[in-house]
Amino acid sequence: MKPYLFSLGIGLLVGVLYGMMGVRSPAPPVIALMGLLGMLVGEQAVPVVRRLIAREPVLPYVRTECAEHILGPQARRGCDPEQSG
Template sequence: MMPYLLSAGAGILVGVIYALIGVRSPAPPTIALIGLLGMLVGEQVVPVVKRLIAGEPVVAFIQTDCARHVLGPHAGVAAPQVESDPADKGGKA
């Protein structure tokens, strides 16, 4: 979570500096964000194609490695399964 907050803080700081010196952002925000998303997705095309050519599993790779690269380190990670104790539910162990 901290990298996201630092990134947002840096962006806000740059925005404030731009406003103080009267400079407009180099690209409209939506276009810039779509361009960044395209770059992230484009980086994943080569590894996916290499796996397809090699006959390796692709879907699991996309759900784990690609998801983590595009969406962040916690993407594609399943929540840990917690085993419940039968005694917790009022049953006898």
């Protein structure tokens, strides 16, 4: 969680600097970011459906590989109490 908060803080600082300089941010609008999120989630739907068809366990995959792909490596630490910290 710390890397996400750090990233948000740095982003806010850069946004303030951009505002003080009177320039527009090159970041994509929120609608584009939602599209990217949809792409990440949709990409993970295929392996989940394959596991369902093969009657393999889905939840362990979602908690590890899928979460790590969508949320980054910090997601795996968040699901495993032994690795958090």
